[in-house]
Amino acid sequence: xxxxxxxxxxxxxxxxxxxxxxxxxxxxxxxxxxxxxxxxxxxxxxxxxxxxxxxxxxxxxxxxxxxxxxxxxxxxxxxxxxxxxxxxxxxxxxxxxxxxxxxxxxxxxxxxxxxxxxxxxxxxxxxxxxxxxxxxxxxxxxxxxxxxxxxxxxxxxxxxxxxxxxxxxxxxxxxxxxxxxxxxxxxxxxxxxxxxxxxxxxxxxxxxxxxxxxxxxxxxxxxxxxxxxxxxxxxxxxxxxxxxxxxxxxxxxxxxxxxxxxxxxxxxxxxxxxxxxxxxxxxxxxxxxxxxxxxxxxxxxxxxxxxxxxxxxxxxxxxxxxxxxxxxxxxxxxxxxxxxxxxxxxxxxxxxxxxxxxxxxxxxxxxxxxxxxxxxxxxxxxx
Numbered sequence: 428x429x430x431x432x433x434x435x436x437x438x439x440x441x442x443x444x445x446x447x448x449x450x451x452x453x454x455x456x457x458x459x460x461x462x463x464x465x466x467x468x469x470x471x472x473x474x475x476x477x478x479x480x481x482x483x484x485x486x487x488x489x490x491x492x493x494x495x496x497x498x499x500x501x502x503x504x505x506x507x508x509x510x511x512x513x514x515x516x517x518x519x520x521x522x523x524x525x526x527x528x529x530x531x532x533x534x535x536x537x538x539x540x541x542x543x544x545x546x547x548x549x550x551x552x553x554x555x556x557x558x559x560x561x562x563x564x565x566x567x568x569x570x571x572x573x574x575x576x577x578x579x580x581x582x583x584x585x586x587x588x589x590x591x592x593x594x595x596x597x598x599x600x601x602x603x604x605x606x607x608x609x610x611x612x613x614x615x616x617x618x619x620x621x622x623x624x625x626x627x628x629x630x631x632x633x634x635x636x637x638x639x640x641x642x643x644x645x646x647x648x649x650x651x652x653x654x655x656x657x658x659x660x661x662x663x664x665x666x667x668x669x670x671x672x673x674x675x676x677x678x679x680x681x682x683x684x685x686x687x688x689x690x691x692x693x694x695x696x697x698x699x700x701x702x703x704x705x706x707x708x709x710x711x712x713x714x715x716x717x718x719x720x721x722x723x724x725x726x727x728x729x730x731x732x733x734x735x736x737x738x739x740x741x742x743x744x745x746x747x748x749x750x751x752x753x754x755x756x757x758x759x760x761x762x763x764x765x766x767x768x769x770x771x772x773x774x775x776x777x778x779x780x781x782x783x784x785x786x787x788x789x790x791x792x793x794x795x796x797x798x799x800x801x802x803x804x805x806x807x808x809x810x
Contacts, residue, residue: 465507466576467500468534469798470564474584474614476517477552482583482614482790487545489791491697495539496795498704500802500809502575509706509809510534511541512568515548517555517584525622526559526591534568536708538701539677542684550563556583556591557628562596565605576607577805581794582640583612588591588624595624599632610634610797612790614641635792635800648777652770653692659763660685660699666756668714668734668749670723696770703763715753725749762775 473483500507512535515521516528531544570578575734580602588595588611602609609632613620617638620626629636665684669678688698701707708721714734727741731793737745788796800810 435452438447448709455620465475465500465502465505466510466571466573467497467507467802467807468510468568468571468576468578470512470514470534470568470580471737472514472516472528472560472564472580472582473548474517474555474586475548475553476519476555476584476586477549477550478585479517479550479614479641479643481552482639483545483548485639485641485790487542487687488691488694489540489789490542490545491694491701492721492791493794494701494706495704496798496809499705501660502805502807506547506705508536509610510536511538512564513541513544514560514564517553517586518551519553520551521553526556526563527584528556528563530563530567534708537711538707539680539684539709543680546684546687553588555586556593557582557584557588558593558595558598559591561595561602561609565598565602565607570605570607571575575805576606577798577802577807578605578607579798579801580607580609580634581612582609583614583641583642583790585614586623588628595628596631601629603632608632608634608801610637612637612639612793614639621637635797637788637797639788639790639793641790643789647691647693648774649692650696650770651774653696653767653772654697654772656763657689657692658787659759659766660695660702661679663699663702663756663759663763666715666738666752667709668752669712670714670717670728670734671712671732673712674734677709683708699763699766703760703767714749715756750791 471486473479473486475483494509497507497509512533513526513531515531518527521527521529528550531548532541535541561580564580599609608627611620611634612627612630613623613625613636615638620638626636628796648766664678664681667681668676669675670702685695685698688695708716708720710716710720714723714737715724720726725745730738733745739749740748799809
């Protein structure tokens with residue numbers, strides 16, 4: 428069975444729940460509700476039933492491509508903030524009383540945490556309750572109160588949409604009251620999606636009814652720039668200075684997600700581009716990002732909260748080391764951005780020579796296609 432997949436950005440009002448109902452440690456990055464920047468909130472509801480391995484793999488492999496779509500997202504001159512939340516549903520070893528679903532991550536800006544959780548998902552047969560998981564995402568997540576912010580749910584699956592105790596019309600009506608657009612991603616043909624309610628649900632939500640082939644291998648075009656981008660991605664890691672209790676975990680997570688991306692040169696290149704962008708913000712555990720954003724003050728940290736290279740140093744010495752790492756990072760990021768442009772030019776030229784064969788969309792192309800239209804409706808530009 429295929430289970431729905433939902434994308435959303437924002438903060439959950441309730442703590443996440445583990446498989447057996449035990450509390451899950453919250454993610455290291457929390458959303459600042461006071462921020463004045465425009466917000467793009469995407470909640471992904473992933474069907475993790477037995478037949479959804481292909482869908483989950485697409486989500487894992489193409490996450491960085493989707494993220495890179497928002498690098499320049501803005502309203503006027505103000506850059507937008509990207510927040511992502513994740514649910515899984517339809518798996519039989521999730522609690523029946525919770526509707527065979529759970530919140531995997533509340534809205535977060537910590538992209539490595541999102542990748543980590545995606546790679547940790549495992550499938551198993553179960554019941555897919557689309558209405559109930561939409562309702563959960565609507566009521567549990569801390570959605571923006573502003574009607575000008577872009578608030579999206581993507582629910583992906585392949586079973587009839589009307590299963591479960593919560594009618595999807597009720598859940599969608601509630602989402603619309605909060606200014607949330609629900610997009611349906613049916614894994615299968617459009618005719619089946621229409622028959623099983625996926626098209627009707629999207630129409631009711633004023634979202635898009637998307638159809639994908641969840642088992643289609645995503646095209647992985649390699650380029651001459653890929654190897655250097657992967658190398659520079661590793662160099663970037665050396666500019667991070669973990670602090671506090673989350674510092675060591677954050678650095679380990681960063682390296683682990685590099686390893687998860689490494690088998691595909693294309694994915695590793697996309698991840699490198701994400702790491703060089705403003706969206707890759709690790710203020711919750713890195714002193715360079717944290718000092719820049721104001722999340723941490725170097726003069727208030729205790730010696731034991733500092734990385735080994737800063738312990739025993741004066742405040743001024745700490746600031747000098749952080750400034751040097753920031754300068755080094757900026758130089759590496761500039762090299763990555765230059766290679767990104769060369770890579771895009773190469774891919775464009777290859778596309779002109781050898782056009783891609785037509786076929787059903789994959790998850791990334793479906794999301795990017797729809798989000799471009801819906802961002803324009805909120806007066807957000809992505810280019």
